[in-house]
Amino acid sequence: xxxxxxxxxxxxxxxxxxxxxxxxxxxxxxxxxxxxxxxxxxxxxxxxxxxxxxxxxxxxxxxxxxxxxxxxxxxxxxxxxxxxxxxxxxxxxxxxxxxxxxxxxxxxxxxxxxxxxxxxxxxxxxxxxxxxxxxxxxxxxxxxxxxxxxxxxxxxxxxxxxxxxxxxxxxxxxxxxxxxxxxxxxxxxxxxxxxxxxxxxxxxxxxxxxxxxxxxxxxxxxxxxxxxxxxxxxxxxxxxxxxxxxxxxxxxxxxxxxxxxxxxxxxxxxxxxxxxxxxxxxxxxxxxxxxxxxxxxxxxxxxxxxxxxxxxxxxxxxxxxxxxxxxxxxxxxxxxxxxxxxxxxxxxxxxxxxxxxxxxxxxxxxxxxxxxxxxxxxxxxxxxxxxxxxxxxxxxxxxxxxxxxxxxxxxxxxxxxxxxxxxxxxxxxxxxxxxxxxxxxxxxxxx
Amino acid sequence: xxxxxxxxxxxxxxxxxxxxxxxxxxxxxxxxxxxxxxxxxxxxxxxxxxxxxxxxxxxxxxxxxxxxxxxxxxxxxxxxxxxxxxxxxxxxxxxxxxxxxxxxxxxxxxxxxxxxxxxxxxxxxxxxxxxxxxxxxxxxxxxxxxxxxxxxxxxxxxxxxxxxxxxxxxxxxxxxxxxxxxxxxxxxxxxxxxxxxxxxxxxxxxxxxxxxxxxxxxxxxxxxxxxxxxxxxxxxxxxxxxxxxxxxxxxxxxxxxxxxxxxxxxxxxxxxxxxxxxxxxxxxxxxxxxxxxxxxxxxxxxxxxxxxxxxxxxxxxxxxxxxxxxxxxxxxxxxxxxxxxxxxxxxxxxxxxxxxxxxxxxxxxxxxxxxxxxxxxxxxxxxxxxxxxxxxxxxxxxxxxxxxxxxxxxxxxxxxxxxxxxxxxxxxxxxxxxxxx
Ligand SMILES: Cc1cc2nc3c(=O)[nH]c(=O)nc-3n(C[C@H](O)[C@H](O)[C@H](O)COP(=O)(O)OP(=O)(O)OC[C@H]3O[C@@H](n4cnc5c(N)ncnc54)[C@H](O)[C@@H]3O)c2cc1C
Ligand SMILES: Cc1cc2nc3c(=O)[nH]c(=O)nc-3n(C[C@H](O)[C@H](O)[C@H](O)COP(=O)(O)O)c2cc1C
Ligand code: SF4
Ligand code: SF4
Ligand code: SF4
Numbered sequence: 001x002x003x004x005x006x007x008x009x010x011x012x013x014x015x016x017x018x019x020x021x022x023x024x025x026x027x028x029x030x031x032x033x034x035x036x037x038x039x040x041x042x043x044x045x046x047x048x049x050x051x052x053x054x055x056x057x058x059x060x061x062x063x064x065x066x067x068x069x070x071x072x073x074x075x076x077x078x079x080x081x082x083x084x085x086x087x088x089x090x091x092x093x094x095x096x097x098x099x100x101x102x103x104x105x106x107x108x109x110x111x112x113x114x115x116x117x118x119x120x121x122x123x124x125x126x127x128x129x130x131x132x133x134x135x136x137x138x139x140x141x142x143x144x145x146x147x148x149x150x151x152x153x154x155x156x157x158x159x160x161x162x163x164x165x166x167x168x169x170x171x172x173x174x175x176x177x178x179x180x181x182x183x184x185x186x187x188x189x190x191x192x193x194x195x196x197x198x199x200x201x202x203x204x205x206x207x208x209x210x211x212x213x214x215x216x217x218x219x220x221x222x223x224x225x226x227x228x229x230x231x232x233x234x235x236x237x238x239x240x241x242x243x244x245x246x247x248x249x250x251x252x253x254x255x256x257x258x259x260x261x262x263x264x265x266x267x268x269x270x271x272x273x274x275x276x277x278x279x280x281x282x283x284x285x286x287x288x289x290x291x292x293x294x295x296x297x298x299x300x301x302x303x304x305x306x307x308x309x310x311x312x313x314x315x316x317x318x319x320x321x322x323x324x325x326x327x328x329x330x331x332x333x334x335x336x337x338x339x340x341x342x343x344x345x346x347x348x349x350x351x352x353x354x355x356x357x358x359x360x361x362x363x364x365x366x367x368x369x370x371x372x373x374x375x376x377x378x379x380x381x382x383x384x385x386x387x388x389x390x391x392x393x394x395x396x397x398x399x400x401x402x403x404x405x406x407x408x409x410x411x412x413x414x415x416x417x418x419x420x421x422x423x424x425x426x427x428x429x430x431x432x433x434x435x436x437x438x439x440x441x442x443x444x445x446x447x
Numbered sequence: 448x449x450x451x452x453x454x455x456x457x458x459x460x461x462x463x464x465x466x467x468x469x470x471x472x473x474x475x476x477x478x479x480x481x482x483x484x485x486x487x488x489x490x491x492x493x494x495x496x497x498x499x500x501x502x503x504x505x506x507x508x509x510x511x512x513x514x515x516x517x518x519x520x521x522x523x524x525x526x527x528x529x530x531x532x533x534x535x536x537x538x539x540x541x542x543x544x545x546x547x548x549x550x551x552x553x554x555x556x557x558x559x560x561x562x563x564x565x566x567x568x569x570x571x572x573x574x575x576x577x578x579x580x581x582x583x584x585x586x587x588x589x590x591x592x593x594x595x596x597x598x599x600x601x602x603x604x605x606x607x608x609x610x611x612x613x614x615x616x617x618x619x620x621x622x623x624x625x626x627x628x629x630x631x632x633x634x635x636x637x638x639x640x641x642x643x644x645x646x647x648x649x650x651x652x653x654x655x656x657x658x659x660x661x662x663x664x665x666x667x668x669x670x671x672x673x674x675x676x677x678x679x680x681x682x683x684x685x686x687x688x689x690x691x692x693x694x695x696x697x698x699x700x701x702x703x704x705x706x707x708x709x710x711x712x713x714x715x716x717x718x719x720x721x722x723x724x725x726x727x728x729x730x731x732x733x734x735x736x737x738x739x740x741x742x743x744x745x746x747x748x749x750x751x752x753x754x755x756x757x758x759x760x761x762x763x764x765x766x767x768x769x770x771x772x773x774x775x776x777x778x779x780x781x782x783x784x785x786x787x788x789x790x791x792x793x794x795x796x797x798x799x800x801x802x803x804x805x806x807x808x809x810x811x812x813x814x815x816x817x818x819x820x821x822x823x824x825x826x827x828x829x830x831x832x833x834x835x836x837x838x839x840x841x842x843x844x845x846x847x848x849x850x851x852x853x854x855x856x857x858x859x860x861x862x863x864x865x866x867x868x869x870x871x872x873x874x875x876x877x878x879x880x881x882x883x884x
Binding site for chain 1: 515516517795796797798799801802814820840841
């Protein structure tokens with residue numbers, strides 16, 4: 001056992017730096033050329049391929065796989081980027097088991113789909129390693145579009161607009177671009193600073209000016225952007241987080257999962273990140289799993305995810321749940337947080353109430369259990385920062401109401417990604433909506 | 448247990464699997480290993496006349512094509528006949544035969560097309576007590592430029608002449624190895640028979656260029672930036688070899704002439720197919736060069752297990768069983784009507800059958816039914832061509848179902864006749880019409 005593994009409370013360096021580095025290495029190591037050829041050979045080049053229909057960005061999967069199998073990895077990458085300029089990140093983070101690979105006919109045939117995600121990574125890595133941007137901008141149109149947020153939606157929109165010859169200004173609140181690609185995605189899914197390299201690749205098309213620390217809702221307003229530009233695209237994601245709602249003062253040791261994840265992603269040395277010996281994560285989605293798994297990889301002894309409904313209701317995919325289990329995380333169902341226990345302002349445990357469905361509604365049973373914990377992470381969903389957007393933008397279920405092409409209720413304003421009512425908390429969907437909004441903006445500006 | 452002992456023109460071997468004349472049979476070391484592994488016989492790597500040894504290239508000699516996961520499908524070579532000293536080879540042959548009296552040991556020969564040359568070498572071979580000779584008229588490269596190999600094999604008169612010389616000068620059985628680099632394989636086979644040869648063996652390799660290096664624009668294998676056509680062999684050539692064997696087996700002029708089948712034999716199934724089409728035994732090269740000698744275990748076991756399962760007792764029960772079923776196109780039954788049928792349970796909905804039939808055949812498979820992805824044969828359009836069966840990735844998913852006599856063919860609207868009728872009797876055949884007039 002590592003000497004500091006069982007240190008009480010919240011501590012950094014529970015396991016050696018070397019071990020931590022190993023733990024955070026690539027979750028799915030890339031295919032080498034031969035492995036890619038073998039994997040590509042399994043593709044049947046289906047007619048009207050079901051995998052392609054299942055991809056939110058409609059990448060021509062049979063075509064790019066055929067290109068790989070003929071030794072034209074760069075051509076394959078171009079096929080991917082034509083539909084999805086963030087195809088490199090999507091290859092790493094898409095839950096393919098519920099998207100393209102789920103639909104692959106070889107899933108039906110033998111329960112083993114073509115490894116579309118890994119093949120996509122093989123192709124995109126190959127082209128991006130060449131450092132040459134594969135697109136040339138169209139002649140300048142003289143139009144100027146504002147993009148709010150440099151996350152996947154904003155970047156995809158900006159790239160497509162720049163491609164069409166428009167001038168694009170991106171307003172990004174943070175100091176770094178990429179959105180959740182940079183601050184949210186689990187570290188072992190995107191190693192070697194890929195998120196940053198990918199943004200550089202996207203911006204290499206030219207014509208895109210990114211302003212950092214440009215917080216909409218502060219000095220810059222949505223109306224201000226509308227006045228200064230021919231069109232506005234909003235891709236601000238979900239800035240807020242839901243509160244645990246347990247009342248009282250927040251004892252030391254209670255944190256938001258997204259903050260912990262962001263800190264991990266930004267840390268130069270992960271062994272400097274402190275983690276509890278006993279950790280409880282509240283939630284049932286991808287964020288909860290990512291938080292729990294990474295806490296475990298940092299050396300926490302006990303990590304338990306507590307979800308207030310049953311396994312079948314969890315937003316985390318079966319693959320994510322397996323990953324958690326394989327990493328040594330315990331997932332418990334039908335438990336809702338009831339009370340935080342603390343001593344001297346420091347968290348000591350969390351009391352949870354068993355829940356059940358009564359007439360289709362979630363209800364407490366009155367019975368409780370207490371789990372000892374020095375750290376509790378809340379991962380119960382993010383929310384749209386509506387204040388920043390002003391009051392005139394129409395919402396639906398707390399998110400920006402949009403049409404299929406991304407138009408909002410305000411003239412000249414489009415939106416896409418997590419901040420909209422059509423977002424589904426997937427990078428790939430954000431990319432698709434950013435791209436489609438750009439096409440719609442282009443049609444509106446040039447029409 | 449099936450009896451797979453082989454008697455080929457009086458040469459006995461414990462099984463019908465011989466190694467063909469090639470690198471696996473180049474010297475005592477290899478042949479000893481092959482016999483230990485269980486091969487029934489070998490045809491020793493081709494010997495040339497006495498003199499300074501043959502010179503091979505010192506760069507790559509092989510080119511190849513591959514299938515999935517780099518499975519070797521076709522191999523091409525520019526190697527020549529043995530580059531070892533004649534007397535060294537003869538000494539080794541004699542010793543190996545002595546060590547392995549129950550195995551077949553055939554000596555392959557290629558000397559200039561002069562009677563003296565053959566008269567000189569045959570007694571030397573006889574002295575080794577080898578079981579027979581094989582005349583290499585097949586090699587398509589290197590030797591043909593010197594008036595040997597396929598240069599002889601492509602001229603039936605030469606084949607006949609050399610076969611006759613050999614028969615006159617030796618008591619050993621003479622097998623003539625044929626080159627496929629010729630339009631009609633029956634002519635050289637007939638010539639071999641006319642010259643008195645005891646048997647033919649085929650095919651030798653097919654002239655080929657396997658690929659071109661697109662950076663250097665050199666054909667492969669590349670020797671200092673240049674390449675030369677080589678001889679093609681391996682699984683890819685099996686269909687060509689099978690046809691040539693069948694053509695000779697069913698030719699009335701060569702009917703009954705023993706055939707040693709060669710070309711792409713890789714598994715016991717391949718071997719059984721050669722036998723069924725008329726071969727008395729088979730020879731193997733590429734499969735051994737790809738996987739080593741051990742494959743003979745699978746060949747022997749597989750053949751014998753299959754024979755047991757079908758009740759075939761000896762090789763004679765199989766040899767030539769398919770030959771009568773090989774016919775000319777004009778005698779095929781035009782009243783045999785089939786329709787493709789898709790097993791919806793087995794179908795994985797890849798759509799390949801649809802797009803193949805839609806783009807390149809008869810628009811006879813749906814892609815969408817009632818707004819749902821669904822692949823189904825439209826009998827009104829299906830001509831029964833079998834393309835969909837061949838492109839479907841799921842074995843047995845699409846089958847060709849023959850229509851029963853009396854049933855209506857929904858494409859033509861006609862009733863299926865129960866009688867057999869072929870092209871020679873068809874009203875659209877001009878020669879039938881002429882006869883009627
Ligand atoms: C922990 C976690 C793990 C995830 N893992 C996966 C995964 O594995 N696979 C997957 O497909 N999806 C995953 N997701 C979801 C995915 O990251 C998002 O769906 C995706 O990033 C949405 O893109 P977006 O562009 O809409 O928003 P974001 O990525 O959130 O980008 C929004 C951008 O706008 C900026 N911004 C916000 N407010 C303002 C403002 N007022 N002014 C200016 N700029 C502003 C932000 O700084 C940010 O750069 C995960 C999410 C989380 C939280
Ligand atoms: C079903 C079929 C029918 C063909 N019919 C003809 C033909 O009528 N005339 C012809 O010159 N070649 C014909 N060919 C040969 C092709 O033109 C081509 O030479 C051959 O298929 C080799 O090319 P490929 O294997 O690269 O397709 C035919 C091929 C196929 C598969
Ligand atoms: S469904 Fe599977 S086999 Fe078919 S094209 Fe897509 S990846 Fe290939
Ligand atoms: S047999 Fe030929 S014509 Fe009939 S469905 Fe299949 S491909 Fe089409
Ligand atoms: S090719 Fe075979 S598996 Fe594919 S759709 Fe057709 S019948 Fe189904």
